[in-house]
Amino acid sequence: MVAFAVKRKTKVSTGGSLPVLLGLVAAAVFLAVGSLVSNIFAQQTVAGLAQGAIFASLALALVLIYRATEVINFAQGEMAMATTYIAYQLTLWHVTYWLAFFLTLVIAFFLGVVVYGVVIRPVQHRSVIALVIITVGLFILIDGLVTWKWGADLKFMPAPFGNQVYHAGGVSFSRQDLGVLLVSILSVILLWVLFQFTRLGLAMRAAALRPAAAALVGVRVDWMLAIGWGLAAVLGAVAGLMTEPSQFLQPTMMQSILLYAFAAAVLGGLESPAGSVVGGLAIGVFLNLIGQYWGFATAELRLPIAFVVLLVVLLFKPTGLFGRKQVRRV
Amino acid sequence: MRRRLVPLVLIAALAVLLALAPLGLSDYHRGLWAHVGVYFIAILGLNILVGYTGQISIGHGAFMAIGGYTTALMSHYHHLNLIATLPLSFAITFACGLLVGIPALRFRGVYLALATFALAVSVPELPLKWSKWTGGSGGMQTATTPSNLWLYAVSWTCAALAFAAAWLLLRGRTGRAFRSIRDSELAAASSGVSLPIYKTLAFGVSAAFAGVAGSLFVLVTNGFAQPNEFTVLLSLQLLIGAAVAGLGSLWGTLAGAVFVGLLPELSTAVPFVGQGHGQDVVFGLIVIVVMLLLPNGVAGLLFAIDSRFNAPIKSDPAAS
Numbered sequence: 118m119v120a121f122a123v124k125r126k127t128k129v130s131t132g133g134s135l136p137v138l139l140g141l142v143a144a145a146v147f148l149a150v151g152s153l154v155s156n157i158f159a160q161q162t163v164a165g166l167a168q169g170a171i172f173a174s175l176a177l178a179l180v181l182i183y184r185a186t187e188v189i190n191f192a193q194g195e196m197a198m199a200t201t202y203i204a205y206q207l208t209l210w211h212v213t214y215w216l217a218f219f220l221t222l223v224i225a226f227f228l229g230v231v232v233y234g235v236v237i238r239p240v241q242h243r244s245v246i247a248l249v250i251i252t253v254g255l256f257i258l259i260d261g262l263v264t265w266k267w268g269a270d271l272k273f274m275p276a277p278f279g280n281q282v283y284h285a286g287g288v289s290f291s292r293q294d295l296g297v298l299l300v301s302i303l304s305v306i307l308l309w310v311l312f313q314f315t316r317l318g319l320a321m322r323a324a325a326l327r328p329a330a331a332a333l334v335g336v337r338v339d340w341m342l343a344i345g346w347g348l349a350a351v352l353g354a355v356a357g358l359m360t361e362p363s364q365f366l367q368p369t370m371m372q373s374i375l376l377y378a379f380a381a382a383v384l385g386g387l388e389s390p391a392g393s394v395v396g397g398l399a400i401g402v403f404l405n406l407i408g409q410y411w412g413f414a415t416a417e418l419r420l421p422i423a424f425v426v427l428l429v430v431l432l433f434k435p436t437g438l439f440g441r442k443q444v445r446r447v
Numbered sequence: 448m449r450r451r452l453v454p455l456v457l458i459a460a461l462a463v464l465l466a467l468a469p470l471g472l473s474d475y476h477r478g479l480w481a482h483v484g485v486y487f488i489a490i491l492g493l494n495i496l497v498g499y500t501g502q503i504s505i506g507h508g509a510f511m512a513i514g515g516y517t518t519a520l521m522s523h524y525h526h527l528n529l530i531a532t533l534p535l536s537f538a539i540t541f542a543c544g545l546l547v548g549i550p551a552l553r554f555r556g557v558y559l560a561l562a563t564f565a566l567a568v569s570v571p572e573l574p575l576k577w578s579k580w581t582g583g584s585g586g587m588q589t590a591t592t593p594s595n596l597w598l599y600a601v602s603w604t605c606a607a608l609a610f611a612a613a614w615l616l617l618r619g620r621t622g623r624a625f626r627s628i629r630d631s632e633l634a635a636a637s638s639g640v641s642l643p644i645y646k647t648l649a650f651g652v653s654a655a656f657a658g659v660a661g662s663l664f665v666l667v668t669n670g671f672a673q674p675n676e677f678t679v680l681l682s683l684q685l686l687i688g689a690a691v692a693g694l695g696s697l698w699g700t701l702a703g704a705v706f707v708g709l710l711p712e713l714s715t716a717v718p719f720v721g722q723g724h725g726q727d728v729v730f731g732l733i734v735i736v737v738m739l740l741l742p743n744g745v746a747g748l749l750f751a752i753d754s755r756f757n758a759p760i761k762s763d764p765a766a767s
Contacts, residue, residue, distance in 0.1 A: 250686060421576075424568070
């Protein structure tokens with residue numbers, strides 16, 4: 118079974134092509150040199166990476182679900198928002214922040230599994246339109262439930278990382294940005310380890326890539342897909358919890374993040390986990406730098422710019438940075 | 448003959464009912480039903496695209512915003528007659544729909560859903576950028592605000608015109624082309640249906656309907672155009688209305704419009720649902736239940752009942 122899966126893995130692994138990798142290295146060098154030259158540039162880059170890490174978590178959640186069940190979950194952001202409210206409720210009950218954080222991740226996992234089992238599985242083989250409408254219904258349902266329970270006004274949670282600012286050679290980094298970056302990247306790495314080095318991860322990859330063959334070698338495909346939805350909800354919860362320190366808690370907090378995550382996922386090729394992470398970081402940095410250095414691109418234009426990025430990628434390189442060429446059989 | 452007569456009689460009865468209804472309605476309810484008429488037009492347009500051509504759009508709130516701001520801007524700065532702004536927003540959003548339709552040609556399925564969702568999220572940000580002219584998040588008002596009776600009459604007249612136009616468009620060659628694209632793009636292209644022309648046309652027409660609905664939407668909300676009226680939730684509601692109505696059915700559209708237009712009103716009377724955003728809960732629950740249990744929406748349900756009643760007459764057992 119292992120040999121079989123490894124062979125498959127090499128065949129479908131979605132690494133970037135050489136020009137793409139060279140381009141990424143060039144971009145990284147550009148950012149590094151720019152950061153050494155200008156303090157503001159360095160500050161904006163780090164802040165952009167922190168925001169980008171949040172986009173990357175949510176984008177990775179979307180990609181996980183898309184790979185496993187070919188569903189774009191429009192409710193992903195709202196699920197993340199709802200789980201953040203659960204964490205908020207826990208802190209109201211005097212649970213310490215980090216305990217609430219991990220409890221919320223567990224709750225998010227079960228939420229994801231339940232959503233898959235109750236809502237998605239019965240319609241999984243219907244048309245794309247039906248699936249999109251279902252997740253849109255979920256979007257509104259969750260939005261309504263949260264607003265009904267907690268109201269639409271801003272809520273505040275204890276700050277997880279404190280408000281310190283570090284100074285390194287004239288450049289100041291906020292501890293919060295660094296913490297957000299660290300937590301998001303750590304969760305992505307943990308997930309990668311799970312998928313790459315455990316039997317469960319192997320079974321989940323098999324269930325997503327070749328459901329019929331996986332079922333034949335004894336993988337319980339339905340359960341694997343449900344766990345995939347659960348893990349995606351966990352990643353979403355991380356994204357939501359890491360959004361809270363800068364945006365505070367409100368029912369609409371993840372709607373714009375969802376758009377950035379879509380743009381990130383598409384930039385990465387929609388099927389590539391690594392691509393979605395790179396795409397998320399790239400979009401975070403890009404939005405920050407363009408906001409800093411192009412006077413026209415004010416805060417109101419961040420969403421339209423993300424839309425343009427998404428459109429340009431879809432028009433000129435629909436497979437994204439890390440995607441495979443799709444050949445359709447007719 | 449009988450099958451052609453029944454729908455015609457039904458339409459005529461419905462038209463008379465809608466025309467006479469304002470006499471018996473209070474002023475408040477006239478305004479409410481004007482809302483339903485507005486949703487009717489928008490959902491009709493969306494249905495042409497999603498239900499008949501098989502192209503998904505989560506971005507029709509954006510076209511409504513463009514139409515709405517066209518009316519508000521023209522009335523505010525040029526004191527244009529409100530009726531005259533309607534054809535103008537039709538034309539502008541038709542052009543916008545074509546523009547969106549051209550890149551949309553290359554996207555299928557989920558990619559189109561993503562792109563239109565992004566459109567719905569980003570267009571309401573634009574009035575904030577140019578707030579000098581649009582009043583920013585505070586919004587802007589039309590020069591005159593019409594009465595509820597005026598609104599009722601205009602929105603349902605527009606709805607009737609839109610319905611007739613949609614019916615004429617869909618019954619003939621164009622409608623066949625749309626449906627063939629929905630059922631199989633490949634088969635359609637092989638039969639000589641030009642995908643670029645018909646897909647962009649569907650986008651244009653659909654967007655234009657949404658644009659007119661957007662203009663009327665601004666008028667029924669006291670002539671105020673505000674970015675937060677056109678959030679992504681509006682786009683989602685339209686899609687849900689179309690899904691509840693039954694994709695690919697003109698008849699169901701009325702049910703979808705009544706659902707979207709009256710639910711907020713209805714739910715304030717129901718104890719649990721009335722508070723806060725209880726209506727969103729009901730919206731979400733109903734659409735999920737409908738998608739799980741009634742894949743063809745209310746129209747599909749009616750059709751199923753109808754065919755059960757008429758089954759012995761219509762179908763030939765030997766043939767089936």
